[in-house]
Amino acid sequence: MSDRPIFWLKPFLVVLMTMVAAPLAAHSTPNSEVRLTVSDNRMVADIIVPQGEYAFGTGNPVDGSLRSTRLAREYLADHIDVSTPGGKLWTVSMGTVEFVQTDGPPDLHAIAYLVPPAGASATELTIDWQVLIDELPGHFALFLHDAEAAGGKGAIIGAVRKDTPPLEVKIAEQGALAPLIAAMGLGAHHIMEGYDHLLFLLVLLLPAPLIARAGNWGGNRSTRGTVVKLAQIVTAFTIGHSLTLIAATFGNWSLPTAPVEVAIALSVLISAMHAARPILPGKEPIIALAFGLVHGLAFATLVQEAQAGMASSALTLLGFNLGIELVQLAIVAAVVPSLLILSRYRLYAGLRQALAYFGIAAAAAWIVNRTTGLAEGVVATMEAAMSHAAWLVAAAALLALVLVVQKLLIGKRSASPMQGASA
Amino acid sequence: MRDALKNSRYVILPIAAVALLTGAEWLVNDTAEAPVSAADWETPGFGPASYSVAMARSDSDVSLGTERVSKGPDEWLRHESLARMYLGRSHLSFTYDELVLAGEALTKARRLAPSGSGPLLTDAAFAQMAHQLDRTQNSLSALDGAAVRSDPATLAESASLKGDVAFYRGDMARARALYDDAAKYGSNAGVAYRYATLAKSQGRFENAIRHFSDAIRDPGMTTPFASASAAIQIGAVELARGDYRNARVWFETANRKFPGFWLIEAHLAQAKALEGDLAGAIIDMEAVARSAPAGEVLDSLAMLLRADGQARESRLWADKASAIWEKRLGQLPEAAYGHAVEHELVFGSPDKALDLAKRNFDARPYGESRILLASAYLSNGAFEEAIEQLDLAERSGWRSVPLYALLAQAHQLSGRPNEAAKARKAAEQLNPKIFEPETSLVWLSHG
Numbered sequence: 001m002s003d004r005p006i007f008w009l010k011p012f013l014v015v016l017m018t019m020v021a022a023p024l025a026a027h028s029t030p031n032s033e034v035r036l037t038v039s040d041n042r043m044v045a046d047i048i049v050p051q052g053e054y055a056f057g058t059g060n061p062v063d064g065s066l067r068s069t070r071l072a073r074e075y076l077a078d079h080i081d082v083s084t085p086g087g088k089l090w091t092v093s094m095g096t097v098e099f100v101q102t103d104g105p106p107d108l109h110a111i112a113y114l115v116p117p118a119g120a121s122a123t124e125l126t127i128d129w130q131v132l133i134d135e136l137p138g139h140f141a142l143f144l145h146d147a148e149a150a151g152g153k154g155a156i157i158g159a160v161r162k163d164t165p166p167l168e169v170k171i172a173e174q175g176a177l178a179p180l181i182a183a184m185g186l187g188a189h190h191i192m193e194g195y196d197h198l199l200f201l202l203v204l205l206l207p208a209p210l211i212a213r214a215g216n217w218g219g220n221r222s223t224r225g226t227v228v229k230l231a232q233i234v235t236a237f238t239i240g241h242s243l244t245l246i247a248a249t250f251g252n253w254s255l256p257t258a259p260v261e262v263a264i265a266l267s268v269l270i271s272a273m274h275a276a277r278p279i280l281p282g283k284e285p286i287i288a289l290a291f292g293l294v295h296g297l298a299f300a301t302l303v304q305e306a307q308a309g310m311a312s313s314a315l316t317l318l319g320f321n322l323g324i325e326l327v328q329l330a331i332v333a334a335v336v337p338s339l340l341i342l343s344r345y346r347l348y349a350g351l352r353q354a355l356a357y358f359g360i361a362a363a364a365a366w367i368v369n370r371t372t373g374l375a376e377g378v379v380a381t382m383e384a385a386m387s388h389a390a391w392l393v394a395a396a397a398l399l400a401l402v403l404v405v406q407k408l409l410i411g412k413r414s415a416s417p418m419q420g421a422s423a
Numbered sequence: 424m425r426d427a428l429k430n431s432r433y434v435i436l437p438i439a440a441v442a443l444l445t446g447a448e449w450l451v452n453d454t455a456e457a458p459v460s461a462a463d464w465e466t467p468g469f470g471p472a473s474y475s476v477a478m479a480r481s482d483s484d485v486s487l488g489t490e491r492v493s494k495g496p497d498e499w500l501r502h503e504s505l506a507r508m509y510l511g512r513s514h515l516s517f518t519y520d521e522l523v524l525a526g527e528a529l530t531k532a533r534r535l536a537p538s539g540s541g542p543l544l545t546d547a548a549f550a551q552m553a554h555q556l557d558r559t560q561n562s563l564s565a566l567d568g569a570a571v572r573s574d575p576a577t578l579a580e581s582a583s584l585k586g587d588v589a590f591y592r593g594d595m596a597r598a599r600a601l602y603d604d605a606a607k608y609g610s611n612a613g614v615a616y617r618y619a620t621l622a623k624s625q626g627r628f629e630n631a632i633r634h635f636s637d638a639i640r641d642p643g644m645t646t647p648f649a650s651a652s653a654a655i656q657i658g659a660v661e662l663a664r665g666d667y668r669n670a671r672v673w674f675e676t677a678n679r680k681f682p683g684f685w686l687i688e689a690h691l692a693q694a695k696a697l698e699g700d701l702a703g704a705i706i707d708m709e710a711v712a713r714s715a716p717a718g719e720v721l722d723s724l725a726m727l728l729r730a731d732g733q734a735r736e737s738r739l740w741a742d743k744a745s746a747i748w749e750k751r752l753g754q755l756p757e758a759a760y761g762h763a764v765e766h767e768l769v770f771g772s773p774d775k776a777l778d779l780a781k782r783n784f785d786a787r788p789y790g791e792s793r794i795l796l797a798s799a800y801l802s803n804g805a806f807e808e809a810i811e812q813l814d815l816a817e818r819s820g821w822r823s824v825p826l827y828a829l830l831a832q833a834h835q836l837s838g839r840p841n842e843a844a845k846a847r848k849a850a851e852q853l854n855p856k857i858f859e860p861e862t863s864l865v866w867l868s869h870g
Contacts, residue, residue, distance in 0.1 A: 029769055030730075030863040050860070052730035052737075062732035104860030105701060105730040137773045138802050140832065156843065159835040163804030276433040353433070361437035368445055375445040 029053060030105070032131060032141035036157070038171055041122045043114040046146070047076065049131060051099055051106040057135030062108070064099045073097040076110055081128040084120045085168065091115040128166040137162050145171055180319040187323025190302045195386045196264050196366060197295055201328060202389075203272045203359040204233055204288060205335060206352050209343035212281035217352070226340055229284065234332055236285040240292020241299055242321055248300030249317055258370060260297045265366035267291035272359025275352060299324065334393050341400035351396075362386075459636040461676040464654065470646030474515065474683035477648060481512040492528075502532035503542035510549060514648070517685060517717035519754045525549055526755075539569055544577055547584050554757035554786055556588050563588075579608035583617055591787040595621065595820040612638040612649070619656065624790060626822035626853050628664050632657050651681035655690060659868035663824060665856035667697040685715030689867055693723060696864045701731050704864075712740065718747040722766050723866035730864055741770040752779075757786040764795050773802035790821025797829055801836070809833045824854040825869070 030050035037044045051062050058075055061068040073094045082090035095111035116122050132139045140161035158167050191197055209226040211219040221229065248255065271287065273279055280287060303320055342348045362382050368375045471477035488505035495501045509525035516522075529549055532542045543566040550558035563581055566573065573581065586601030602617045619634035635656045639645045658673030671694040677687045689711045696704035708724040721744035728737035748766050751759035760783035767776035780799035784792040793816035800809035813830045827850035834843035850857045862869075 030860055050730070050863070051732050052734075055732040055734040056729045056737060059734055104699075105864065106732065107860075138768055140836065142835070156835065156840055158838060158840070159832065161801075161804075161836060164836055273434055357433065357437045360434060361441050364438045364441040365445070368441065374449060375441065377448045378441060378444045 029136070029138055031139065031159075034129070034141055034143045035146040036143065036169065036171070037146045038122055042116070043082075043122055043125065045080075045112040045114060047108075047110040047112060047131075049076075049108040049110075051108050053132055053136060053139060054108045057132040057139070062099050062106075068099065069097050072099075072108055072110070076112065076131060079130040079133075080112060081130075081166075082114045083126050083128070084116065085124055085126055088117045088120060090117065090120075090125060123171040125169050126166045127160075127169060129160045133160070133162050143167060143169070145169075179316050180322075183316040183319025184323035184326065187299075187320035188327045189323075190299075191324045191327045194298070195383050196261075196268055196362075197298070198331065198389075199359055199362060199386065200264070200268045200271055200291065200295070201237065201331060202335065203268065203275045203356060204237070204284065205230065205332070205339060206275040206355060207278065208233060208284070209339055210352075212278035215277065217278055217349070220343055223340055226343075227336075230332065230336060232285040233288045234328065236288040237292040237295075238325060238328070240289040240294075241296035241324070242292075244293045244296030245299045245303070245321060246317065248297055249303055253297075253300065255297055255301065257301055260294065260301065261370045262367060263294045264291075264298055265363050265370060267294055268359060269363035269367070272356050272363055275359065276356035334397070338393070338396040338400040341404055342396065345403060459632050459657065461654065461657075461672050464639075464650065464676050464680070468645055470648060472647050472681070474681060474685070477515055477681075478512075481508070481515060484508040485512060497535060499532040499535035499541060502528045502535065503545055506532065506542065506545060506549065510545070510552070513552070515684070517715040517720070519751050519758065522549070522552060522758070523754050526553065539565075541565070543569065544573075544580060544584075547581070551584055551587055552758070553755050554591075554760075556591055556787060559584060560588050575608045576611075579605045579611060580613060582608075583613050586617060590617075590621065591789045593789040593793075593819050595624070595790075610637070612641075612644070615640075616656075623660055623663065624821055624823065626824075628660050628853075631660050635660070647681045648684075651677040651684065651687060654680060655687060655868070658690065662865055662868050663854065665854040665859075667694065667856075667861075670694060671698070685711050685717065685720070686867075689715075689717075689720045689723060693727075693865065693867050696727055696730075697861055699861075701727060701864075705731060705733075716743070716747065718744050718751065718762060718766070719867060721747065722762075722770070725770060726866050727864065738770075741766075745771065756782070760786060761792070761795060764799060768798055768802055773799065777803050790816040790819055790823070790826070793819075793821070794823070794826050794829060797833070801829065801833055806833050806837045810837065822853070824850050824857050826850075827853070828857050 030053060032050065032053075033048045035046040037046070054060065054072070054075075055062045058071075060071045060075065062072075076097070077092060077094050080092050082092055084090070091114070093113045093115070095113060097108075097110045099106060100109050101107070114125065116125070127143070129141055129143075131141065133141075138161075140159050142159050143157040145155045145157050157169055157171075160167050207217055208229045209221050210217040211221055213219055247253070270279075271291070274284075274287065299320075303317065342351065365375050365378045365382055369379045471480050485505070485508045488501075488508040491501045492505050506525045506528035509521045509528060513519075513521040513525060526549055529542055529546045533546060536542065543562045547559045547562035547566065550556075550562060563585055566577075566581055582601050582605035586598045586605065589595075589601055590598035598617075599621060602614055602621070605611075605617075606614045615634045615638035619631045619638070622628075622630035622634060635653050639650050639653045654673050654677035658670040658677065661667070661670035661673060671691070674687060674690040674694055678684075678691060681687065689708060692704050692707035692711060694704075695707060705724070705727050708720065708727055712720050712724045721740050725737045725741040725744060728734075728740065744766055748759060748763040752763055760779050764776050764779045764783055767773075767779060777796075777799040780792075780796040784796050786792075793812040797809040797812040797816075800806070800812065810830065810833045813826055813833065816826055817830075827846045831843045831846035831850060834840075834846060847858070856862060
């Protein structure tokens with residue numbers, strides 16, 4: 001072992017690592033993309049081929065001249081074959097063919113019209129795609145179905161490259177109600193991610209089985225009375241948020257998001273306070289209606305963000321609202337039976353207080369976060385806890401069931417005649 | 424008042440709790456380490472301040488080393504000394520020539536050295552640079568059995584190199600443990616670099632950046648070249664996560680610290696392309712390619728020309744790159760395999776790419792090699808084999824954007840849209856821009 005000085009070693013070895021750390025990975029070349037849309041009993045293919053890949057693979061010019069577009073048109077037409085699943089050929093005709101640059105490097109953009117033979121469906125076809133496949137072994141084409149009802153986002157159908165078989169495409173025909181159903185799904189999805197909306201609804205339901213007495217919640221409403229109260233609350237909330245959702249959407253209101261979000265947090269705060277102490281006894285439907293108007297503004301923002309032409313269609317707006325309602329009704333259906341049972345027991349006071357306290361804390365955290373940007377971690381933790389609320393609902397249902405069974409068993413024992421040694 | 428407070432307890436308590444937690448969160452965030460910033464990059468302590476000065480000094484060093492060897496050809500220390508000069512120069516060079524000469528000098532030194540001694544650590548370091556894991560391991564084993572106990576710095580570097588062997592053999596856990604052993608001898612730049620590489624390979628980009636920054640924490644032991652190298656590495660991490668603007672800032676920092684270095688200039692040219700100036704990028708990259716015709720630079724230029732639709736020019740430069748890779752495969756095959764695979768996948772033959780990828784994997788069977796192999800399998804239509812390699816890479820702890828992007832492609836081609844969507848999501852979580860068109864322009868430091 002040498003006794004050479006070590007001082008050369010450190011900087012040398014640091015620099016060594018720069019060579020060691022040079023990354024290697026599969027370099028990706030840009031792929032082609034084909035968006036398929038069914039229109040007027042034919043398929044329209046919106047084609048993007050990276051200009052550089054096209055030029056490299058074919059050797060054709062890409063200068064945008066008449067000759068270059070003619071050659072591109074001929075190349076595409078020669079390398080796209082479409083047939084029915086049974087093998088009958090479709091007609092492929094090229095529309096627009098141009099070299100354009102939008103995002104990133106320039107592309108060869110083309111529109112192809114794929115027309116099925118007489119009697120064949122326009123939604124089932126086999127595409128033998130050979131554009132650059134032989135010339136560039138690493139090249140692949142991604143096929144998407146461009147459905148407007150799906151929010152304008154393409155659903156990936158498949159991909160082709162060298163050695164893959166022709167792509168079989170089967171696009172489900174959209175019924176008239178498809179946009180409605182898709183919008184319902186979107187509405188349901190958005191409300192399920194809206195923890196503030198859901199918490200507002202939950203804390204509003206908490207005191208429904210109870211009667212206010214001397215500034216506290218004490219005494220129980222009858223089952224019928226509770227159900228009526230709940231129906232009033234849910235209906236009032238629905239009317240409230242539907243009014244502003246429709247008005248804001250069709251009126252194209254452009255509202256600042258931040259104040260609306262703070263107002264929603266405030267609605268949760270007041271409702272949670274009311275669940276702990278009856279600050280507005282008997283006025284729950286009015287609270288629900290008033291705050292429903294605020295929540296509707298937030299829903300309208302969601303609809304506008306979702307885009308997809310939904311705002312312009314009454315059917316899709318209806319669908320979005322229906323989706324929200326369905327989720328609300330599901331929550332009510334899941335929670336109310338347990339509330340009705342548990343509210344008859346002393347433990348309900350503790351449960352109600354705990355949830356009310358949590359609601360107040362969550363509302364406070366949202367208000368702080370939405371006004372100052374602080375408390376992000378606190379909000380994230382609370383929302384993470386809320387994402388597991390289904391377990392709490394299930395636990396409450398189980399507890400209610402246990403209590404009912406226990407009561408029934410006690411009742412049976414009381415009703416049975418005494419049996420003993422002396423019988 | 425007391426009654427009012429008592430009655431308001433149900434509001435005050437939860438709000439107070441939130442206020443307390445918010446305050447605690449704010450305090451924690453305030454004391455947390457600020458993100459690494461190029462603006463705060465410290466001035467290095469010593470060494471050549473530019474590429475031309477560094478090359479001139481290297482010329483002088485090599486000349487002196489050669490003279491010493493000629494005057495003492497049987498002294499192994501002199502051969503080792505010359506090897507170190509060549510190794511130092513190889514970091515600046517755009518060829519493998521110096522690395523080859525270093526290897527030859529070390530082989531001579533080892534032959535001349537008495538048993539139980541010799542240029543063992545230097546040899547291990549060379550072997551690591553040449554991607555020769557067996558040679559690295561053998562030298563380190565011999566070092567362990569050396570008659571004279573090594574000093575702490577040597578022991579630290581020995582542990583680090585052992586960790587490298589583990590890392591490139593696909594055992595990330597063992598690599599981490601060995602790097603921790605090395606760190607016990609005191610924090611040093613080499614260990615920081617290793618931690619950074621490990622973090623980056625696991626998709627922990629912030630950690631990687633912090634460790635690269637830690638590598639040059641001691642300005643007294645930092646040269647402009649080392650400082651610039653760390654800046655390039657951080658820029659590479661920013662590229663990996665799709666922050667092209669920040670990546671450029673780091674490459675500019677590197678250029679300020681060590682101007683005239685062809686590798687930095689090539690990265691800056693690439694950055695131009697990512698900002699939409701393809702024509703400007705081509706001009707700059709061509710200038711670099713003419714002055715420092717490194718295979719990677721020529722490939723990068725060929726790719727830019729290809730993206731610009733200049734097929735003929737692209738093929739000309741790609742052919743030149745081919746010749747360079749052939750030469751390098753003849754000189755130091757293990758070091759060249761991976762780069763040559765990349766070249767073949769884009770500009771050459773899928774069959775050859777697969778053959779080279781398999782050899783690359785045999786030499787260094789770790790996550791990145793599996794990803795290259797998977798890509799070569801895909802190019803040859805072997806989708807299931809590609810998926811298998813990618814799954815194995817992921818199971819070994821590797822977590823990178825190319826892994827998931829390729830997995831998405833492989834699943835898509837195999838008709839598994841759900842798995843493809845999951846892989847796409849994983850890729851976009853690491854780099855939201857991975858599927859954008861400009862990603863294909865990233866040749867240098869991609870992944």
